[in-house]
Amino acid sequence: MNDISRSRSRQSRVVSATSSRSRRDTGSPVVVLLDLLLVVGVGVLAAWPFGDAYAGQRWLVAVVGGLLLGALVALAGHALRLGPWSMALLLALGYLVIGPGLAVPDLATSGIGPNATAIRALLHGVVEAWRDSLTAPVPLGRSGALLVVPLVSAMVAGVLAAVLLWRSRWPAAAGLALAALFVTAAAFGDVNTHHAIVRGLALGVALVVWFRLRALRHVQARWVRRALMTSVVVAIAGGVALAAAPAMTSHAERRVLRDYVEPPFNPQDYPSPLSKYRKYVNSDAAKAKPMFSVEGLGKGALVRLATMDYYDGIVWNVAGGPDAASDSGTFRRLRADARAHRGSQKVSVTVLDPDYHDPWVPTVGQTDTIEIAGQPSAAEGGLVYNRETGTMASTTMVRPETTFVMHSQITPQPSREAITGSDADHSVGLPAPKLVPDELVARVKEWQGNDEFTGGAEGAWLLFLADAFKNKGFFSDGDGNVPAGHGFSRLQLLTKTGTQPIGDDEQYAAAMALAAQAMRNLPARVVIGFRTPADSTAAAVTVAGRDMAAWVEVKLADQGWVAFDPTPPDKQILQRPKEDPNDDPQPQVLQPPQTPGEPKEAGANLQQGDGKKSKFDLWGLVGSIAAVALTVGKVALLTSPLWGILLIKLIRRRRRRRATDLTTRLSGAWKEVADRARDLGVKLPYSNTRQENGALLDSRLAGGGSVALASRADAHVFGPDEPDEAEVSAYWADVRTAVKRMRRSQPLWRRPLAWFSPASIPWSQVRRRALGRLRAVASMPSHVAGRLFRRRKKS
Numbered sequence: 161m162n163d164i165s166r167s168r169s170r171q172s173r174v175v176s177a178t179s180s181r182s183r184r185d186t187g188s189p190v191v192v193l194l195d196l197l198l199v200v201g202v203g204v205l206a207a208w209p210f211g212d213a214y215a216g217q218r219w220l221v222a223v224v225g226g227l228l229l230g231a232l233v234a235l236a237g238h239a240l241r242l243g244p245w246s247m248a249l250l251l252a253l254g255y256l257v258i259g260p261g262l263a264v265p266d267l268a269t270s271g272i273g274p275n276a277t278a279i280r281a282l283l284h285g286v287v288e289a290w291r292d293s294l295t296a297p298v299p300l301g302r303s304g305a306l307l308v309v310p311l312v313s314a315m316v317a318g319v320l321a322a323v324l325l326w327r328s329r330w331p332a333a334a335g336l337a338l339a340a341l342f343v344t345a346a347a348f349g350d351v352n353t354h355h356a357i358v359r360g361l362a363l364g365v366a367l368v369v370w371f372r373l374r375a376l377r378h379v380q381a382r383w384v385r386r387a388l389m390t391s392v393v394v395a396i397a398g399g400v401a402l403a404a405a406p407a408m409t410s411h412a413e414r415r416v417l418r419d420y421v422e423p424p425f426n427p428q429d430y431p432s433p434l435s436k437y438r439k440y441v442n443s444d445a446a447k448a449k450p451m452f453s454v455e456g457l458g459k460g461a462l463v464r465l466a467t468m469d470y471y472d473g474i475v476w477n478v479a480g481g482p483d484a485a486s487d488s489g490t491f492r493r494l495r496a497d498a499r500a501h502r503g504s505q506k507v508s509v510t511v512l513d514p515d516y517h518d519p520w521v522p523t524v525g526q527t528d529t530i531e532i533a534g535q536p537s538a539a540e541g542g543l544v545y546n547r548e549t550g551t552m553a554s555t556t557m558v559r560p561e562t563t564f565v566m567h568s569q570i571t572p573q574p575s576r577e578a579i580t581g582s583d584a585d586h587s588v589g590l591p592a593p594k595l596v597p598d599e600l601v602a603r604v605k606e607w608q609g610n611d612e613f614t615g616g617a618e619g620a621w622l623l624f625l626a627d628a629f630k631n632k633g634f635f636s637d638g639d640g641n642v643p644a645g646h647g648f649s650r651l652q653l654l655t656k657t658g659t660q661p662i663g664d665d666e667q668y669a670a671a672m673a674l675a676a677q678a679m680r681n682l683p684a685r686v687v688i689g690f691r692t693p694a695d696s697t698a699a700a701v702t703v704a705g706r707d708m709a710a711w712v713e714v715k716l717a718d719q720g721w722v723a724f725d726p727t728p729p730d731k732q733i734l735q736r737p738k739e740d741p742n743d744d745p746q747p748q749v750l751q752p753p754q755t756p757g758e759p760k761e762a763g764a765n766l767q768q769g770d771g772k773k774s775k776f777d778l779w780g781l782v783g784s785i786a787a788v789a790l791t792v793g794k795v796a797l798l799t800s801p802l803w804g805i806l807l808i809k810l811i812r813r814r815r816r817r818r819a820t821d822l823t824t825r826l827s828g829a830w831k832e833v834a835d836r837a838r839d840l841g842v843k844l845p846y847s848n849t850r851q852e853n854g855a856l857l858d859s860r861l862a863g864g865g866s867v868a869l870a871s872r873a874d875a876h877v878f879g880p881d882e883p884d885e886a887e888v889s890a891y892w893a894d895v896r897t898a899v900k901r902m903r904r905s906q907p908l909w910r911r912p913l914a915w916f917s918p919a920s921i922p923w924s925q926v927r928r929r930a931l932g933r934l935r936a937v938a939s940m941p942s943h944v945a946g947r948l949f950r951r952r953k954k955s
Contacts, residue, residue, distance in 0.1 A: 196232075199231045200228060203318060204224060205363050206317070206342035206363055207341055210310045210348065211349075213293070213349045213350040214310070219307060222262045226311045227315070227318040230314070230317065230319035231319070233250050234322030234325075234326065256274060256279055256282060257274060259278075259282045259311060260273065260282065262311050263281075263285065264278050264308075284305060286308060289307075289309050292306060313344045324336075333909075347417045349416055350418075351416055425519070433468065433518070434666055434686055434688050435645065435646070437664070437666040437708060437710055440708040441706065441708060442637070442644075447705045447706040448705065451511075451512060451516065452690065453701070453703070454703060455508045457507055459692060459693070459695075460691055462711065463524055463691075464687055465689045466551050467550065467685055467687050468686045470590065473647070475647065492547075504569050505525075506565070506566070508563060508566070509564050510561070512560070516560060517559075519558065521543065522689070523568065524570055525550065525571060526569045527567070528569060530552070531566075532563070533562075533564075571720055573723060574719050578619075579716065583618045584714060584715065585683060585715040585716060585717045590677065590685070593674055596674060599651075599655045599657065601679060603655040604628070604655075604675050607632065618680060618682060619722075625676065626724040626725065626726040630726055633660070633728045633732075634661065634728055634732055635663075635664060635727065635731070636664060637664045637730075642663060651667065651674065660734055664727065665708075668727045669687075669710040669727065670686060671726070672684075676712070684713070685713050687713055688710045689710075690703045711723050802916050805918055806915065809920070809921070812921075822882060822883050822884070826876050826891050826892075827873060829892050830869065830870065833902075836899045836920070841919075844856065850874055851870045861902045865901075866898065869891075
């Protein structure tokens with residue numbers, strides 16, 4: 161008994177000394193210096209996602225300076241006992257003194273010292289830099305006040321972490337400030353990042369080990385081993401999470417705040433670019449009207465405006481918007497990375513047409529970088545790019561007299577021999593067209609039979625199809641009442657049996673791409689743009705309306721996207737026979753009444769939107785339900801450590817409350833008190849008696865009345881009489897009241913943590929019981945084994 165009393169007295173002295181120090185003392189100068197270095201070091205680790213959006217290392221200098229400034233202000237406030245307003249004023253003064261050298265070095269005196277211009281930029285930057293850093297193209301530089309974002313974020317996180325570390329009752333709450341810095345840096349970072357999970361795990365390990373070491377710095381025994389064990393446990397958990405991350409996370413793209421500053425560009429908000437082809441060639445004036453000026457390309461080069469890969473029966477358009485499954489409708493900002501210039505070709509395009517107000521920006525090949533001349537820098541933020549299709553657009557609409565200077569990777573067109581022996585790359589997934597005219601399929605099959613096409617690689621079939629349209633069709637851009645458009649009925653008319661195909665780039669490109677998708681399931685798409693004049697020898701050529709073009713692109717294996725031109729030459733015009741005039745008037749004859757003919761086919765006169773009608777998709781609904789169930793399962797699995805602990809506690813409390821023996825039920829009530837105390841952080845030795853643990857509880861958790869509860873439990877357990885049902889119920893009610901008082905004596909932040917604390921769960925006992933039941937089940941007959949898991953009925 162004396163040993164137990166001495167142990168309890170020593171434990172209470174250690175706990176009291178530790179809590180007193182943690183509330184009122186920052187520790188020795190060595191501990192303060194170590195805390196200061198760790199605030200800066202862990203803060204830099206938390207702010208590392210800023211590096212994804214900023215070029216160079218100036219952002220790192222701003223972060224380190226901000227963390228040091230915040231921590232030193234907190235240390236001065238602790239030493240001088242300053243209040244929050246005084247510390248805020250000191251922090252603002254430090255921001256204006258050292259901020260110019262950290263955030264706006266180009267405006268500071270000698271790159272370091274403050275001046276009126278630099279201070280004005282800092283004051284404006286506190287308000288405007290957050291917006292500017294999200295609208296400017298990445299990587300961000302040191303121009304303007306963009307470095308104010310990492311500086312202020314680090315400064316605020318540093319002062320909060322240091323204040324919580326040195327002046328609060330909960331030093332571990334400093335980790336929340338650094339975690340908030342990590343979230344801020346990730347939110348203001350870029351979608352292109354590396355090792356994001358590793359960064360998060362490293363930050364978590366650093367915080368846990370740091371605060372574990374700090375909590376054990378006054379304990380004289382085995383603190384090194386405890387810190388090492390903590391590191392090992394966290395490292396194992398981090399390794400398991402890192403290994404399971406690819407399987408547990410979806411392949412959705414990373415999103416940051418800059419993706420939500422303005423609504424993402426949705427190409428379906430605009431008319432189909434192919435449907436506007438006829439306006440460029442509908443008159444001689446339109447054909448001669450200058451559209452663009454191009455410099456840096458050779459003769460006959462193709463320049464892209466827009467790419468369309470889905471036919472809905474009305475128009476060709478992109479497969480979907482920002483949230484669609486296909487990537488062709490997802491546009492992102494293009495990183496203005498100067499390092500991408502290597503191996504690329506410089507091309508400049510100037511918009512000459514004063515009536516051009518479309519969002520589509522002319523591009524060539526795969527664009528690496530692009531610059532805008534003659535517009536403010538804010539306009540650069542409106543450029544978005546789709547790497548899958550090579551299409552670029554401007555969310556602010558393209559303005560006349562704008563010059564785009566781009567560096568692009570241009571792949572030369574492969575030879576006919578290389579195309580003939582190539583098959584399509586079927587890894588590209590495109591949605592099937594909604595409606596396909598039977599006349600188109602029949603006409604292509606007729607051409608195959610007439611020309612005795614024997615087959616071969618898919619590239620050979622594409623060359624045959626393009627040549628068939630080009631050789632067997634005729635060109636017309638509106639002369640002779642040839643209708644425009646490329647809807648279902650127009651493509652029916654183009655390929656109707658017994659007539660000659662007649663049309664322009666719009667119809668022929670639409671028909672060939674539709675035939676390739678419908679008949680061979682090929683990854684085909686339609687591109688609208690223009691072709692540089694073949695007769696120009698100047699360095700900068702002018703493109704007019706007559707140079708507008710539409711063509712088909714199909715992705716071939718080992719060749720990439722290859723262009724096919726199915727349009728007949730503009731001089732290949734159908735010559736219509738002239739009708740002989742009839743000079744002799746014929747007598748008027750009464751015409752018989754018209755009889756109703758056969759009704760037209762359903763697809764003959766489709767209206768806008770008819771191609772989008774669809775029936776109820778049962779399998780789609782089943783797939784959606786399965787996806788929701790899978791997501792719920794992932795969340796349940798990831799949160800299983802939390803709800804698993806709650807479930808175990810609930811089962812244990814229910815068994816104690818419903819025990820058949822009344823003495824066991826009453827004894828279980830006291831065990832409930834001891835378990836809840838352990839969850840609240842009170843260590844109760846299992847070797848102590850109930851009254852010893854009750855005295856320890858009353859000394860640590862005031863108001864619980866634990867000694868009285870322990871005495872009543874001993875009286876009933878060791879007394880001569882069995883307690884009755886009323887006494888047991890009353891004892892459980894008193895236990896519930898005592899547990900509530902114990903919880904109320906703790907800080908608010910500590911109460912919810914107790915719910916998920918595993919301290920009260922005897923893991924060794926749970927493991928032994930589970931293994932014992934498994935052995936019993938394995939050794940007993942099947943009809944008897946189930947009884948082990950059945951609840952005994954009250955006899």
